[in-house]
Amino acid sequence: MRATVSQALGILQDQELKQPARMDERVARLKKIADSCFDYGEMAKRSLGGQWNKLGEKDRQEFVDLFTELLTATYVEKIHSYSDEEVKFLNERLEGNYAEVKSIMVGKKTEIPLDYRLMKKDGDWKAYDVVVDGISLVQNYRGQFTKILRSSSYEHLVQILRDKIVQYNVKTKSTDTTLASP
Numbered sequence: 001m002r003a004t005v006s007q008a009l010g011i012l013q014d015q016e017l018k019q020p021a022r023m024d025e026r027v028a029r030l031k032k033i034a035d036s037c038f039d040y041g042e043m044a045k046r047s048l049g050g051q052w053n054k055l056g057e058k059d060r061q062e063f064v065d066l067f068t069e070l071l072t073a074t075y076v077e078k079i080h081s082y083s084d085e086e087v088k089f090l091n092e093r094l095e096g097n098y099a100e101v102k103s104i105m106v107g108k109k110t111e112i113p114l115d116y117r118l119m120k121k122d123g124d125w126k127a128y129d130v131v132v133d134g135i136s137l138v139q140n141y142r143g144q145f146t147k148i149l150r151s152s153s154y155e156h157l158v159q160i161l162r163d164k165i166v167q168y169n170v171k172t173k174s175t176d177t178t179l180a181s182p
Contacts, residue, residue, distance in 0.1 A: 073168030
């Protein structure tokens with residue numbers, strides 16, 4: 001995680017990549033780093049909960065793709081608000097094929113706890129959840145998805161995800177940037 005975070009911070013701090021004309025390149029580089037360290041399939045599965053087991057392979061892949069695109073769209077927006085924060089690693093805990101890396105993001109006026117939950121798959125450690133200031137990304141999405149599934153249907157949830165992605169794309173493009181393809 002240290003190497004991955006260091007690479008991402010290097011890109012975020014690169015003054016050349018902050019130029020509007022190079023924003024697409026900046027986002028693409030960050031997406032490549034994220035793709036190498038996050039297990040989007042595991043994140044999507046855990047976020048969807050019990051509904052995952054009811055889906056066929058084609059629907060599962062579609063959900064993973066939509067979930068990945070939603071995360072990308074959401075965090076592209078946050079990239080633009082980065083203002084030279086640092087990440088300090090505090091400790092790590094290992095239990096078999098699971099690990100948790102605790103860190104803190106330090107800014108000029110704030111400190112935000114940032115923990116990564118990882119699992120070992122095929123010999124590689126991949127993050128399946130990020131806990132920001134005590135709030136689990138997976139649990140947050142799971143709560144939202146469960147609420148939609150209880151009041152509506154899986155098809156409605158998928159349509160909501162598609163609509164959200166379109167909204168983020170329109171918003172991001174209006175600030176002279178575009179999303180990198182997942």
